[in-house]
Amino acid sequence: MIPGSPAPIGIFDSGLGGLSVWRQIVRQLPEESTVYFADRAHVPYGGRQPQEIRSYCVGICTALTEAGCKVIVVACNTASAVALHHLRERFPESLILGLEPAVKPAVAITRSGVVGVMATPATFQGRLYRATVGRHAASVQVVEQVCLGLADLVEAGAIAGARTDALLLSFLEPMLTAGADTIVLGCTHYPFVIEAIRRLVGPDVAVIDPAPAVARHLASLLHHYAMQAPPGSACHRFFTSGAAAHFDRDAQLLLALETASISIPWQRQGGEDGELTPPRLHSPPRSF
Numbered sequence: 001m002i003p004g005s006p007a008p009i010g011i012f013d014s015g016l017g018g019l020s021v022w023r024q025i026v027r028q029l030p031e032e033s034t035v036y037f038a039d040r041a042h043v044p045y046g047g048r049q050p051q052e053i054r055s056y057c058v059g060i061c062t063a064l065t066e067a068g069c070k071v072i073v074v075a076c077n078t079a080s081a082v083a084l085h086h087l088r089e090r091f092p093e094s095l096i097l098g099l100e101p102a103v104k105p106a107v108a109i110t111r112s113g114v115v116g117v118m119a120t121p122a123t124f125q126g127r128l129y130r131a132t133v134g135r136h137a138a139s140v141q142v143v144e145q146v147c148l149g150l151a152d153l154v155e156a157g158a159i160a161g162a163r164t165d166a167l168l169l170s171f172l173e174p175m176l177t178a179g180a181d182t183i184v185l186g187c188t189h190y191p192f193v194i195e196a197i198r199r200l201v202g203p204d205v206a207v208i209d210p211a212p213a214v215a216r217h218l219a220s221l222l223h224h225y226a227m228q229a230p231p232g233s234a235c236h237r238f239f240t241s242g243a244a245a246h247f248d249r250d251a252q253l254l255l256a257l258e259t260a261s262i263s264i265p266w267q268r269q270g271g272e273d274g275e276l277t278p279p280r281l282h283s284p285p286r287s288f
């Protein structure tokens with residue numbers, strides 16, 4: 001960690017979902033450079049075993065620290081739920097920020113006393129989520145809604161249309177029937193369908209996207225450690241373990257963003273069952 005550092009902020013997710021966090025970081029911290037890694041070779045993380053998710057996260061954090069990132073944002077609720085604690089132990093020198101479902105702000109605003117949380121199975125099973133609910137939600141009823149397939153739909157760019165509405169309704173109805181007046185988006189892919197969710201639940205139900213609060217928290221951390229970037233040097237690089245052309249096409253579709261991403265496939269040492277070696281992100285900086 002270099003004080004007053006121009007070094008980039010590393011941000012990663014299983015896929016494109018973390019771009020909902022990236023977007024807020026760039027909006028709130030326009031002087032900061034970023035390195036974004038989408039592990040699209042392994043998306044979705046949500047149904048995978050914790051051990052597997054942790055090993056991907058360790059590989060990605062190794063790559064981001066080697067690329068000189070001053071802070072790492074785990075822009076994925078699933079990876080945070082399963083691996084955040086482990087990553088902080090494994091990279092004690094690094095500042096690592098994770099995401100937890102925004103249960104606390106939801107509890108503060110609910111009038112019905114029922115809060116719905118949309119997330120992946122792995123997020124609900126992780127100890128971070130359990131601890132968050134235990135700490136903040138004792139006074140309310142929390143309805144947990146596993147949203148199987150929703151992250152995949154966003155990855156496929158299907159953020160509007162009858163099929164998306166039908167899937168969303170199947171997730172929203174149990175929460176609304178239970179009386180939820182506040183719904184937490186507990187996966188970074190879901191803000192890309194927030195407009196559809198708002199339309200389906202109507203104006204009396206609040207829908208919380210945690211990304212703006214994460215960017216605010218990051219801003220206060222950078223301020224606290226005097227690590228803000230000097231003005232005028234922001235540059236944004238994008239890497240994917242999948243196909244670069246697909247990443248660029250899908251980022252354009254979701255955010256109208258020109259990414260010129262670079263594909264860095266995972267390598268296995270010693271054949272098919274060998275250990276995954278971290279991707280290496282050394283490459284010329286690109287700006288958009």
Ligand code: DGL
Pocket residue numbers: 013014015017018043044045046047075076077078079120123151186187188189
């Ligand atoms: N974007 C990820 C999250 O916030 C998960 C999607 C997935 O890979 O299952 O949980």
